[in-house]
Amino acid sequence: MFVVRETFIAKPGKASALAKMFKETMSEMPRMKPRVSTDFIAQFNTVVLETECEDLSDFEKTMQEYMSRQDLRDKMKGYTEMYQEGKREVFKVV
DSSP: OEEEEEEEEEOTTOHHHHHHHHHHHHTTOTTTOOEEEEOSSSSTTEEEEEEEESSHHHHHHHHHHHHHOHHHHHHTTTGGGSEEEEEEEEEEOO
């Protein structure tokens, strides 16, 4: 099993809106079972999107599904304007 963690540093005043956008949109992809978090004791304006997958091919299929669904892409329109930087990490559960 793998955990995919995508961390975003939102622009000031945009973290809540970005987190809400992720939560609403990703909930329509049940395979992802996303968990969205915001900073509590961390760098300000941090939004984290975590998903789990059995193997990396599952993650790739999920990304392909997202790219093929225009309705989801429409809901996420403008999200890149809401953050300053981001990164994706993949962890293997032991």
